[in-house]
Amino acid sequence: MQLACVEYARNVLGMTDANSSEFNSQTTYPIFKIMNPDDLNYGGSLRLGDYLVSLKDQTLTKAIYQQDSIKRRHRHRYEFNNDYLNQFNDGEFIVSGIYLQENLVETIELKNHPFFIGCQYHPEFSSKITAAETLFDSLVKKIKML
Known part of the structure; x- marks a missing residue:
């Protein structure tokens, strides 16, 4: 999701210097930034664990x-x-999912694309050898339809 947003900022919104502050701390347009810059201790700024993602109506993600x-x-x-x-x-560009408690963007998608979805969470953590995470399963099904 991070690089999808940076690419969109650069090539659609005209922010040619857009980047994540993870890659360029001096970027003019820090599309992604560290969550809590006051706590730079290792692990202190890490968002770790399960979080509730609220999905927007009338989106592909929902x-x-x-x-x-x-x-x-x-x-x-x-x-x-x-x-x-x-x-x-x-x-x-649609923000299709957010973490309401902190108003954090969780999922994005493009309105006029058959399957352009980016997510901040890790769907691979929810996949099992016998059951792919719903997002992966849907992607494979969409590809088979093309």
Whole structure:
């Protein structure tokens, strides 16, 4: 999701220097930034564990999961920078899932794409050898239809 948002900022929104502060701390447009810059101790800024993701109505993500919310595992330090949320809200880029308690972007998608979804959580952590995570399963089914 992180690089999908950076690419969208650069090539659709015209922010040619857009980046994640993880990769370039001097970027003009820090689309992703460290969650808690005041706590730079190792592990202190890490978002780890299960979090509830609220899914937006009339999105592909919600149609895939067929639920109002899902609980998924996280392990990351950088979050979408909500200072840019209005610029991304252009009708094509959709924030389809959020963590309501802190207003964190969890899933994104492109409105006019058959399966462009990015997620902040790790769906691979919910997959089992006998049962793929719902998002992966849906992607494979979509590919088979093409």
